[in-house]
Amino acid sequence: xxxxxxxxxxxxxxxxxxxxxxxxxxxxxxxxxxxxxxxxxxxxxxxxxxxxxxxxxxxxxxxxxxxxxxxxxxxxxxxxxxxxxxxxxxxxxxxxxxxxxxxxxxxxxxxxxxxxxxxxxxxxxxxxxxxxxxxxxxxxxxxxxxxxxxxxxxxxxxxxxxxxxxxxxxxxxxxxxxxxxxxxxxxxxxxxxxxxxxxxxxx
Numbered sequence: 001x002x003x004x005x006x007x008x009x010x011x012x013x014x015x016x017x018x019x020x021x022x023x024x025x026x027x028x029x030x031x032x033x034x035x036x037x038x039x040x041x042x043x044x045x046x047x048x049x050x051x052x053x054x055x056x057x058x059x060x061x062x063x064x065x066x067x068x069x070x071x072x073x074x075x076x077x078x079x080x081x082x083x084x085x086x087x088x089x090x091x092x093x094x095x096x097x098x099x100x101x102x103x104x105x106x107x108x109x110x111x112x113x114x115x116x117x118x119x120x121x122x123x124x125x126x127x128x129x130x131x132x133x134x135x136x137x138x139x140x141x142x143x144x145x146x147x148x149x150x151x152x153x154x155x156x157x158x159x160x161x162x163x164x165x166x167x168x169x170x171x172x173x174x175x176x177x178x179x180x181x182x183x184x185x186x187x188x189x190x191x192x193x194x195x196x197x198x199x200x201x202x203x
Contacts, residue, residue: 035074035076035082035116037071037074037084037114037116037202038071038165038166038202038203039070039071039203040068040069040070040071040202040203041067041068041069041070041086041200041201041202041203042066042067042068042069042200042201042203043065043066043067043068043069043170043198043199043200043201044065044066044067044198044199045063045064045065045067045170045196045197045198046062046063046064046065046196046197046198047062047063047064047065047174047194047195047196047197048060048061048062048063048194048195049061049062049063049174049176049192049193049194050192050193050194051099051190051191051192052191052192052193053191057098057099057100057143057144058098058099059096059098059099059190059192060096060097060098060099061094061095061096061097061099061104061176061192062094062095062097063092063094063174063176063192063194063196064092064093064094065090065091065092065108065198066090066091067088067089067090067091068088068089068090069086069087069088069112070086070087070088071084071085071086072084072085072086072087072111073085078118080115080117081115082115082116082117082118083113083114083115083116083123084113084114084116085111085112085113085114086111086112086113086114087109087110087111088108088109088110088111088112088127088129089107089108089109090107090108090109090110090129090131090154091106091107092104092105092106092107092108092131092133092152093105094106100138100141100143100144100145101135101136101137101138101144101145102136103135103136104133104134104135104150104178105133105134106131106132106133106134106150106152107131107132107133108129108130108131108152108154109129109130109131110127110128110129110130110131110154111127111128111129112125112126112127113125113126113127114160121161121162122159122160122161122162123159123160123161123162123168124157124158124159124160125156125157125158125159125160125170125172126155126156126157127154127155127156127157128153128154128155128156129153129154129155130151130152130153130154131151131152131154132149132150132151132152133149133150133151133152134148134149134150135148135150135178136148137150139184143188144188145178145180145188145190146180146183146184146185146186146187146188147180147183147184149180149183150178150179150180151178151179151180151181152176152177152178153176153177154174154175154176154177155174155175156172156173156174156175156196157172157173158170158171158172158173158196159171159172160200165202166201166202166203167199167200167201167202168199168200168202169197169198169199169200170196170197170198170199170200171195171196171197171198172195172196172197173193173194173195173196174192174193174194174195174196175191175192175193176190176191176192176193177189177190177191177192178190178192
């Protein structure tokens with residue numbers, strides 16, 4: 001009888017402790033990543049490009065871009081590849097300050113990869129794309145473009161600085177190739193290099 005009473009007391013105390021918080025069960029929280037860059041970006045970018053490996057005219061071109069980007073894929077591991085990819089669409093308006101032609105208008109589609117390290121506001125990037133556009137060609141002048149419709153290739157590398165969650169400042173180097181893809185003969189092309197700066201809004 002005494003043993004039965006003792007077991008009843010132990011059972012009562014155990015139940016009491018569980019009901020009123022005397023014993024806490026440990027909980028393991030799931031591991032969560034804070035790596036969640038904004039999905040969309042809108043950027044205004046400006047560059048100054050100088051011609052190289054060209055015909056007789058040394059080109060100087062202002063490169064103005066309005067670019068929309070959408071995030072597409074991420075790498076969330078502690079390696080130098082940690083970052084995210086973006087697909088972009090750019091509209092281009094380029095006054096030609098020095099050269100045979102006077103302007104170029106076009107579009108470019110491509111991808112940009114952003115390298116993001118933990119705790120850093122600086123984000124290196126690389127990008128590349130292809131597109132098309134229209135130039136006021138002067139086929140009768142040696143070294144001038146052979147026709148108005150012209151393809152373009154863009155590639156860039158640089159670094160972004162995160163001012164806050166929505167704004168970034170960009171500085172980098174840009175390469176641009178203009179050519180009509182052999183649709184005329186001769187088919188002079190332009191190869192242009194120069195600095196580029198921009199401001200980006202993320203949302």
